[in-house]
Amino acid sequence: xxxxxxxxxxxxxxxxxxxxxxxxxxxxxxxxxxxxxxxxxxxxxxxxxxxxxxxxxxxxxxxxxxxxxxxxxxxxxxxxxxxxxxxxxxxxxxxxxxxxxxxxxxxxxxxxxxxxxxxxxxxxxxxxxxxxxxxxxxxxxxxxxxxxxxxxxxxxxxxxxxxxxxxxxxxxxxxxxxxxxxxxxxxxxxxxxxxxxxxxxxxxxxxxxxxxxxxxxxxxxxxxxxxxxxxxxxxxxxxxxxxxxxxxxxxxxxxxxxxxxxxxxxxxxxxxxxxxxxxxxxxxxxxxxxxxxxxxxxxxxxxxxxxxxxxxxxxxxxxxxxxxxxxxxxxxxxxxxxxxxxxxxxxxxxxxxxxxxxxx
Amino acid sequence: xxxxxxxxxxxxxxxxxxxxxxxxxxxxxxxxxxxxxxxxxxxxxxxxxxxxxxxxxxxxxxxxxxxxxxxxxxxxxxxxxxxxxxxxxxxxxxxxxxxxxxxxxxxxxxxxxxxxxxxxxxxxxxxxxxxxxxxxxxxxxxxxxxxxxxxxxxxxxxxxxxxxxxxxxxxxxxxxxxxxxxxxxxxxxxxxxxxxxxxxxxxxxxxxxxxxxxxxxxxxxxxxxxxxxxxxxxxxxxxxxxxxxxxxxxxxxxxxxxxxxxxxxxxxxxxxxxxxxxxxxxxxxxxxxxxxxxxxxxxxxxxxxxxxxxxxxxxxxxxxxxxxxxxxxxxxxxxxxxxxxxxxxxxxxxxxx
Numbered sequence: 001x002x003x004x005x006x007x008x009x010x011x012x013x014x015x016x017x018x019x020x021x022x023x024x025x026x027x028x029x030x031x032x033x034x035x036x037x038x039x040x041x042x043x044x045x046x047x048x049x050x051x052x053x054x055x056x057x058x059x060x061x062x063x064x065x066x067x068x069x070x071x072x073x074x075x076x077x078x079x080x081x082x083x084x085x086x087x088x089x090x091x092x093x094x095x096x097x098x099x100x101x102x103x104x105x106x107x108x109x110x111x112x113x114x115x116x117x118x119x120x121x122x123x124x125x126x127x128x129x130x131x132x133x134x135x136x137x138x139x140x141x142x143x144x145x146x147x148x149x150x151x152x153x154x155x156x157x158x159x160x161x162x163x164x165x166x167x168x169x170x171x172x173x174x175x176x177x178x179x180x181x182x183x184x185x186x187x188x189x190x191x192x193x194x195x196x197x198x199x200x201x202x203x204x205x206x207x208x209x210x211x212x213x214x215x216x217x218x219x220x221x222x223x224x225x226x227x228x229x230x231x232x233x234x235x236x237x238x239x240x241x242x243x244x245x246x247x248x249x250x251x252x253x254x255x256x257x258x259x260x261x262x263x264x265x266x267x268x269x270x271x272x273x274x275x276x277x278x279x280x281x282x283x284x285x286x287x288x289x290x291x292x293x294x295x296x297x298x299x300x301x302x303x304x305x306x307x308x309x310x311x312x313x314x315x316x317x318x319x320x321x322x323x324x325x326x327x328x329x330x331x332x333x334x335x336x337x338x339x340x341x342x343x344x345x346x347x348x349x350x351x352x353x354x355x356x357x358x359x360x
Numbered sequence: 361x362x363x364x365x366x367x368x369x370x371x372x373x374x375x376x377x378x379x380x381x382x383x384x385x386x387x388x389x390x391x392x393x394x395x396x397x398x399x400x401x402x403x404x405x406x407x408x409x410x411x412x413x414x415x416x417x418x419x420x421x422x423x424x425x426x427x428x429x430x431x432x433x434x435x436x437x438x439x440x441x442x443x444x445x446x447x448x449x450x451x452x453x454x455x456x457x458x459x460x461x462x463x464x465x466x467x468x469x470x471x472x473x474x475x476x477x478x479x480x481x482x483x484x485x486x487x488x489x490x491x492x493x494x495x496x497x498x499x500x501x502x503x504x505x506x507x508x509x510x511x512x513x514x515x516x517x518x519x520x521x522x523x524x525x526x527x528x529x530x531x532x533x534x535x536x537x538x539x540x541x542x543x544x545x546x547x548x549x550x551x552x553x554x555x556x557x558x559x560x561x562x563x564x565x566x567x568x569x570x571x572x573x574x575x576x577x578x579x580x581x582x583x584x585x586x587x588x589x590x591x592x593x594x595x596x597x598x599x600x601x602x603x604x605x606x607x608x609x610x611x612x613x614x615x616x617x618x619x620x621x622x623x624x625x626x627x628x629x630x631x632x633x634x635x636x637x638x639x640x641x642x643x644x645x646x647x648x649x650x651x652x653x654x655x656x657x658x659x660x661x662x663x664x665x666x667x668x669x670x671x672x673x674x675x676x677x678x679x680x681x682x683x684x685x686x687x688x689x690x691x692x693x694x695x696x697x698x699x700x701x702x703x704x705x706x707x708x709x710x711x712x713x
Contacts, residue, residue: 164705177463178701184639185697192690195563199556203548206555210544331548338541346534 021299021309028312032090035319039086042327044077046070052078088216088224089322089333090315092277093287095228097314099270100288101295101307102235105242106266107172108249110348113289114274117179117267118157120283121186123275126153127282128205132193143215147279154275157182162264169260171249175267211284211334213322220280231273232311238266239303246301284334286341287314293348374653381651382658385665389446392672393438400679402429409434432571440569440577441675441688442668444630445640447581449648449667451623452641453659454588457595458616459525460602465642466627469532469620470510472636473539475628476562478506479635480543483558484550496568499561503632510535511624515617522613524602528620564635564689566675577633584626585664588619592656595619599654637689639696640667646699 040052047055047070055075058065065072099114107116115121126149130136136145137152161178164170170178190209194202235242241262244252249259274288291314295306321336397413398406404426412426413435421427451466459468479499481487488498489505514531517523523531547555569577588595594615597605602612627641644667645659652662671688674695678688686694 181697181701184693184700188690188693188697191563191693192686195560195687195690199552202556202559203552206559207548210548329549331545335541335545335548338537338544342534342537342541345537349530349534 017300021305024295024298024309025312028309028316031316032312032319035316035323036086039082039319039323039326040078042323043082044074047074084216084218084221085213085322086319087221088213088281089319091221091224091228092213092281092284093291093315093318094232094311095224095273095277095314096284096288096318097291097310098228098232098235098307099274100314101292101303101310102242102266102270103288104292105245105303106263106270107176108246109172109176110293111289111345112172112176113286114270115183115283115285115288116176117161117271118183118186119154119271119274119278120285121183121190122157123150123154123278123283124190124209125156125186126150127208127279128190128193129153131205131208132197132201143217147220150279151275153186154278155271157186158267158271162267165260165264172263175263207332208282209334210332211282211337212332213281214332216280224276224280227273227276231269232307234269235266235307239307242303246303282332282334284318284337286337286345287318290341290344291317293344378652378655378658378662382662382665385648385651385662385669389442389665389668389672392669392676393442396438396441396672396676396679397430397434399676400429400434402433404429436571436574437566437569437675437679438672440574440634441566441671443578443581444566444634444637445644445667445669445671446664447585447626447630447667448637448641448671449644449663450585450588450660451627452645452667453648453656453663454595454619454623455641456645457599457656458619459529460599461525461529462646463642464529465639466623467636467638467641468529469514469624470535470539471507471624471627472631472638473536473543474509475503475507475631476636477539477543478502478504478632479561480546480558481506483561484546484554500573500632504628506539507628507631508624510539511620515621518613518617525616528616560687561635563687564637565678565687566634566671568633573633577629580629581626584622584629585660587622588626589660591615591619592660595656595660635689637671637692639692639700640671643696643699644670 036056037049037052040056041047041049044052051071051074055071055078059075059079065075096114100112103112103114103116104110106112127146130146130149136149138145138148140148157179160182161170161175164178165175194205197205241257244255244257245259245262247255252259278284292306292310295310295313299305299309317340318333318337321340322333325331325333325336394410394413395406397409398404404412408426409430412421412423412430415422416427416431448466452464455464455466455468456462458464478489479502482498482502486494487502488494489502490498493501510532513535514523514528517531518528547558550558594605594610597608597610598612598615605612605615631637645663647670648659648663648666651666652658671692674691675688677691678686
């Protein structure tokens with residue numbers, strides 16, 4: 001009898017947890033939808049929130065308006081000014097959050113994020129070489145050259161980390177330290193380039209470094225979407241192995257996981273995902289760190305749920321941060337992210353359990 | 361017995377070699393101060409520069425322009441470089457001992473980010489912590505006060521909670537992030553010109569050192585270094601771990617906080633005049649360690665002399681490369697980054713877990 005009762009309460013708790021997961025997911029999705037409406041209203045003030053949703057819906061359904069009516073104008077404004085950055089924010093948020101969840105699981109370190117292996121400084125170096133010196137890999141100038149440069153630059157540190165890990169097996173802490181050393185090196189070169197340039201270029205470069213969604217155009221969206229979709233599908237397939245890895249390298253090996261190989265493969269996927277976002281948006285910080293943590297606090301740490309829910313929450317946070325950035329003070333979204341993110345990081349450090357400080 | 365004699369002999373010969381290196385570093389540092397007088401954008405030969413220095417010291421100035429450049433511009437800058445390098449290197453040695461961590465450095469507790477926030481507040485929004493001051497003095501003053509906030513915070517937290525070295529380092533990183541988020545906001549909303557000058561401040565330069573502010577720097581660095589060097593035996597013991605140190609009669613919590621405050625004071629003084637010149641505090645001690653060993657009695661002066669010599673060379677390169685050339689902070693981190701990687705791979709199997 002009592003056993004029955006016990007199992008009843010267990011079932012109840014299980015259902016309760018499932019409800020919570022669903023709730024977090026639904027709240028994030030609704031949150032995204034609300035912010036999209038607010039964004040659209042801010043793009044064209046003559047419409048109400050409801051009209052904005054109708055216009056977006058009609059556009060998706062392929063309805064054409066009479067030229068030069070209010071709706072026609074509203075449609076054009078929404079679609080050409082705010083919609084690219086909304087879509088970019090949703091995709092980038094999902095991608096960075098998934099990459100962050102992946103890194104934290106891979107490195108067994110709650111303070112890891114997608115930039116831990118030096119991706120951000122490599123991307124900065126690539127972008128700033130294009131911006132300051134005008135040197136690009138594709139030898140095309142302007143935005144597209146910068147994007148390619150940033151992408152290639154982002155891949156360099158990961159490439160070096162992987163090359164070193166072929167020579168000698170590296171522990172997660174060592175991987176992060178090598179990444180730190182590489183990012184010091186790249187940052188010194190970035191600093192040099194920024195010191196010799198003029199004030200306006202410096203400011204542009206600095207804003208790129210902080211991360212902004214102002215410059216996103218429709219043509220950048222397809223690549224972001226495709227890489228994010230493929231990458232996150234890949235991560236979702238590996239959640240079982242990621243859970244095993246959280247037991248530590250030795251245990252994971254005992255359970256039949258080729259830890260070193262798995263880590264390298266995942267690092268490559270993570271790098272491509274992150275680079276494909278960062279090269280368009282600049283290095284938006286903290287999202288990859290904070291989103292998975294929020295989700296873990298809310299729904300527990302089974303990666304099967306952490307990864308997809310993090311993606312939804314990541315999208316919501318980034319869209320909201322971008323809305324705040326645009327409407328309240330017109331600063332790059334990266335600034336808003338770091339103002340939100342750094343206190344959370346502070347609290348994470350204060351609350352963290354012992355044994356996590358492997359980086360230092 | 362023969363073995364023991366052999367061993368003692370070897371020990372003495374190693375000790376001799378190490379003291380020899382420490383003395384060599386000192387001689388090199390002092391001679392670099394003089395040699396660096398001959399380099400810069402104003403063309404003057406080494407001999408002429410030396411003559412101008414001697415002439416000024418003996419009181420009969422022959423060439424007023426030579427005298428101006430050598431005595432009023434280059435000499436304070438060279439002496440400043442020597443003291444900044446020495447101070448940061450000593451700070452690095454002390455931090456590495458206190459934290460029992462080869463990757464610790466004087467900026468580990470967030471001194472640099474605090475200083476930068478203070479400087480940015482003054483340069484961009486004109487805020488000054490002492491309202492009477494303005495211009496360069498306000499920047500220096502702000503940077504100094506703000507760079508002491510992280511260590512003050514850590515001191516307060518350590519009253520309520522026993523902090524391990526790792527916890528102190530992580531708290532420093534967290535404070536750094538919070539400060540830099542505010543800095544970021546100020547930087548992106550600023551005019552591009554004042555933003556550029558703030559950025560240049562952060563990269564670090566010794567060009568602001570003059571006879572007027574040099575005494576502050578010298579007094580601060582000398583006094584704090586003297587205190588730290590006086591603790592060399594305790595620092596030796598600290599590196600063996602908290603438990604060992606406690607068994608040997610050191611109040612580790614108190615001693616660590618005491619030294620952290622002294623190091624912060626010194627670093628704050630250096631940073632507020634020069635901006636954040638990185639890597640000397642990290643790499644200087646490690647290179648000096650290769651030559652003079654890890655005993656603090658020799659390492660502290662050895663690292664100080666090495667840091668001084670290194671920074672003078674880096675600053676000489678910076679001076680020669682001109683206004684659009686390499687700033688000294690970039691030179692030190694370009695050398696420092698790869699060295700950091702090397703130290704990681706070769707020297708410290710411990711941090712690899």
